[in-house]
Amino acid sequence: MIARSLVAALALAAVSFATSANAQDVAAGEKSFNKCRACHQVGETAKNTVGPVLNGLFGRKSGTIEGYNYTDANKNSGITWDDAVFAEYIKDPKAKIPGTKMAFAGIKKEDEIKDLTAFLKQYGADGKKK
């Protein structure tokens, strides 16, 4: 009995540790996203501005936000956004998608990219937090 509740307590501790580590990433990612806000919005009220809305990014194809006027370079890149391809892109957007009009030098720090990824992954295609 004691052993069983100990296991349960440990499991619970592991879960809350994982959650708080993730919450930290998300909080750091939110700060990092300030670098994107001049051109991008996320959330339920997000609108296309200089750049497209970034809701539901992971898992969708590049250039598919309705009503946004993408370059052919972005539309035809053949990219489906996942962690790896997003990391490559955000390090140097013009290297990954030559001809893109996204004028952004890039984020080089791996940790910051991970945090930004955690932040963006919260938002489903409808802009609601998952």
Ligand code: HEC
């Ligand atoms: C100066 C404005 C600007 C900034 C700053 C900027 N972007 Fe962009 N972004 C754009 C534009 C414009 C496009 C559309 C590119 C095209 O059509 O070639 C774009 C496209 C994208 C795309 C492709 C979206 C899709 O639907 O295929 C992603 C992902 C993206 N940006 C992420 C980011 C992130 C993350 C940041 C911050 C770290 C950021 N951008 C900062 C202007 C910007």
